[in-house]
Amino acid sequence: MKKKLSVGQIFVYIALIIYTVFLFFPIVTVLLTSFVPTEELATRTEFIWGSANANLEAYKAIFLNDSYIDIVGLPGLVLGFINTMWLTLIPLCVGLMTAGLAGFAFSKIDFPGKEKLFKFSVIIRMIPLGAFGVISYVFYSNIGWTGELGFLPLLVPGMFGGIGTMFFLRLFFDGIPDSLIEAARLDGAGFFETFFKVMIPLAKPAFISQFIFGFVGGYNSYLAPMLYLQNQPRFVTLQLYLSQIRNLFPNAGSENIYSAAAILGMFPLIIIYCFMQKYFIEGITVGGVKE
Amino acid sequence: MNKTTKKKKPWRKEQVIALIVSLIPLIGFVIFNCFPLLISFIGMFCNVDLYDLGNIQWNNFEGFKSVFIPRHAFDLFYFDLSKYFYKAIVITIWIASTQIITLLIALFVAALLREKFAGSKLFQILFFIPYICSTVAVALMWRWIFDWEGGILNSILGTDIKWLEDPKTMTWCIIIATIWSAPGYGIVMYKAAFSNINNALYEAAAIDGANAWQKFRNVTLPGISPTTFFLLQAGVGAGLLTYDLAQLIIPNAWGVPGGNESMGLTMMRLVYFLITNSTTTDANGVSYMVSCACVISWLLFLVTGGISMVLFNMREKSVS
Numbered sequence: 059m060k061k062k063l064s065v066g067q068i069f070v071y072i073a074l075i076i077y078t079v080f081l082f083f084p085i086v087t088v089l090l091t092s093f094v095p096t097e098e099l100a101t102r103t104e105f106i107w108g109s110a111n112a113n114l115e116a117y118k119a120i121f122l123n124d125s126y127i128d129i130v131g132l133p134g135l136v137l138g139f140i141n142t143m144w145l146t147l148i149p150l151c152v153g154l155m156t157a158g159l160a161g162f163a164f165s166k167i168d169f170p171g172k173e174k175l176f177k178f179s180v181i182i183r184m185i186p187l188g189a190f191g192v193i194s195y196v197f198y199s200n201i202g203w204t205g206e207l208g209f210l211p212l213l214v215p216g217m218f219g220g221i222g223t224m225f226f227l228r229l230f231f232d233g234i235p236d237s238l239i240e241a242a243r244l245d246g247a248g249f250f251e252t253f254f255k256v257m258i259p260l261a262k263p264a265f266i267s268q269f270i271f272g273f274v275g276g277y278n279s280y281l282a283p284m285l286y287l288q289n290q291p292r293f294v295t296l297q298l299y300l301s302q303i304r305n306l307f308p309n310a311g312s313e314n315i316y317s318a319a320a321i322l323g324m325f326p327l328i329i330i331y332c333f334m335q336k337y338f339i340e341g342i343t344v345g346g347v348k349e
Numbered sequence: 350m351n352k353t354t355k356k357k358k359p360w361r362k363e364q365v366i367a368l369i370v371s372l373i374p375l376i377g378f379v380i381f382n383c384f385p386l387l388i389s390f391i392g393m394f395c396n397v398d399l400y401d402l403g404n405i406q407w408n409n410f411e412g413f414k415s416v417f418i419p420r421h422a423f424d425l426f427y428f429d430l431s432k433y434f435y436k437a438i439v440i441t442i443w444i445a446s447t448q449i450i451t452l453l454i455a456l457f458v459a460a461l462l463r464e465k466f467a468g469s470k471l472f473q474i475l476f477f478i479p480y481i482c483s484t485v486a487v488a489l490m491w492r493w494i495f496d497w498e499g500g501i502l503n504s505i506l507g508t509d510i511k512w513l514e515d516p517k518t519m520t521w522c523i524i525i526a527t528i529w530s531a532p533g534y535g536i537v538m539y540k541a542a543f544s545n546i547n548n549a550l551y552e553a554a555a556i557d558g559a560n561a562w563q564k565f566r567n568v569t570l571p572g573i574s575p576t577t578f579f580l581l582q583a584g585v586g587a588g589l590l591t592y593d594l595a596q597l598i599i600p601n602a603w604g605v606p607g608g609n610e611s612m613g614l615t616m617m618r619l620v621y622f623l624i625t626n627s628t629t630t631d632a633n634g635v636s637y638m639v640s641c642a643c644v645i646s647w648l649l650f651l652v653t654g655g656i657s658m659v660l661f662n663m664r665e666k667s668v669s
Contacts, residue, residue: 070461074472077458081479084490084529087501091493105504156373163367170364175371182378186657188590189650190385192620193642196392197385200402218377249366278483280593285621300485301597313493320489324482331481335474338481343537 100311116314138299146276149216157219161228208286230264270341392643396636412640426634445588455535480533488597578664
């Protein structure tokens with residue numbers, strides 16, 4: 059019953075395998091290096107593919123010899139992970155609620171001024187504001203949200219709910235029949251009760267995809283933490299810590315530590331992705347288009 | 350306002366709540382986007398204090414002059430800004446234009462994955478992984494690959510090139526890392542676009558005796574053009590705003606933004622450099638630098654906004 063591969067199929071496989079090798083050779087490279095002992099790296103003349111004395115000293119160094127332990131009492135990687143979690147999850151969850159409520163209002167409730175507000179939202183949503191990402195620092199420094207309070211620019215704006223997220227959720231709510239809202243209303247449910255008990259359960263896939271889109275963005279975000287939290291060791295984020303790794307371990311032959319840090323930084327997300335890849339691909343692609 | 354609602358009827362409680370919650374994202378937008386926009390707009394023409402907004406002084410277009418006129422900035426803050434500005438324009442456009450390569454890779458790989466075959470799902474899952482890797486980790490990996498002594502690239506090629514220090518190769522290091530991480534998104538988008546093309550069109554083309562190229566040219570290409578314009582819009586926009594990978598792979602060197610000969614300097618990096626500079630301690634000089642950063646930010650905004658509008662319109666046309 060074996061089917062013979064056609065020439066076309068063989069070409070497809072070869073091309074895909076070449077691309078796979080291109081994509082995974084950087085990851086394999088750092089994985090290999092992360093097990094090489096420091097003294098071998100310090101005296102290297104060319105790339106070390108594997109070592110007879112391969113060990114886990116690089117991983118140990120990150121958790122035990124990190125200078126963050128002296129300053130904040132925790133390895134920077136662990137503290138960075140904790141900080142990244144709350145700095146990502148709080149604005150993300152609150153923002154999903156506010157954006158969801160606004161989307162619900164626009165989708166299902168007739169209220170005065172709705173059309174005008176909606177048109178206004180459509181227009182401002184079209185404007186790409188990425189260019190102001192850095193210059194916003196002038197605004198935040200003027201309202202005092204820098205230095206010790208540098209976590210606020212990362213935390214607060216997201217809580218108001220993105221307009222793009224609002225549109226995306228509104229579109230999903232539009233597909234939910236009005237009769238369900240009416241039924242909830244007849245049962246005496248108010249605005250918030252309807253939203254939490256009817257809309258959220260029915261729009262779960264939309265919320266999950268937006269959540270994943272926001273989570274990946276927050277987990278990997280670098281520019282904003284760099285701009286606002288760079289000199290605040292207590293508020294170091296995971297990406298900020300990874301970007302400092304060269305300065306934290308400046309000795310010769312520390313490439314195994316840099317490699318181990320890259321692996322430790324990437325793997326949590328890759329592992330979650332492997333289990334939930336369907337939601338990830340949906341969330342990031344659909345969440346990115348937001349239409 | 351809904352016409353069926355009678356004017357005199359008092360608002361229901363629910364309507365009041367709806368109005369309030371619908372305003373929250375807009376309020377957030379006004380506070381955290383409009384105010385920074387306004388301040389940076391004023392900052393183009395005035396010296397704005399970083400910590401005291403009351404202290405605004407007309408600066409006689411010094412910000413514009415410093416950005417555009419060679420050597421003008423040197424008298425204000427001992428840093429020849431326009432030299433770096435023009436360099437950053439070249440590098441930024443260079444990096445953004447390589448989005449075309451990303452797009453072609455995505456299209457090609459998506460085309461290969463179009464038909465279902467043993468393992469096609471696995472490939473699709475694998476190809477998305479670089480897209481979720483953080484730029485910091487990506488930069489750590491590629492810096493190690495490009496390492497001068499003991500980097501895997503020099504070992505495999507048997508060369509002795511300082512990829513990360515040589516101005517001739519530096520920019521390519523950034524571009525290769527970008528091309529490595531970016532296509533995953535396009536692959537998924539193109540795959541979805543392919544599956545939305547009506548199969549009847551191919552059958553009709555086959556009846557007309559079209560060959561594979563003609564089918565691609567006349568059926569596939571028009572079918573995926575909205576996706577192409579969308580990906581171009583997103584990709585070029587992101588390319589023009591490149592900061593992370595450029596800064597992480599080619600760090601600033603001894604007060605020179607963008608490394609050796611500034612071959613890794615993008616516009617966003619220049620703005621960042623001006624905002625967080627340490628080349629001058631003179632408060633007046635700092636204000637001038639902030640003013641220049643505002644000018645560059647607005648310029649960048651107008652360019653990205655313009656390009657994105659053009660591509661958006663092309664996409665709208667291609668849909669109909």
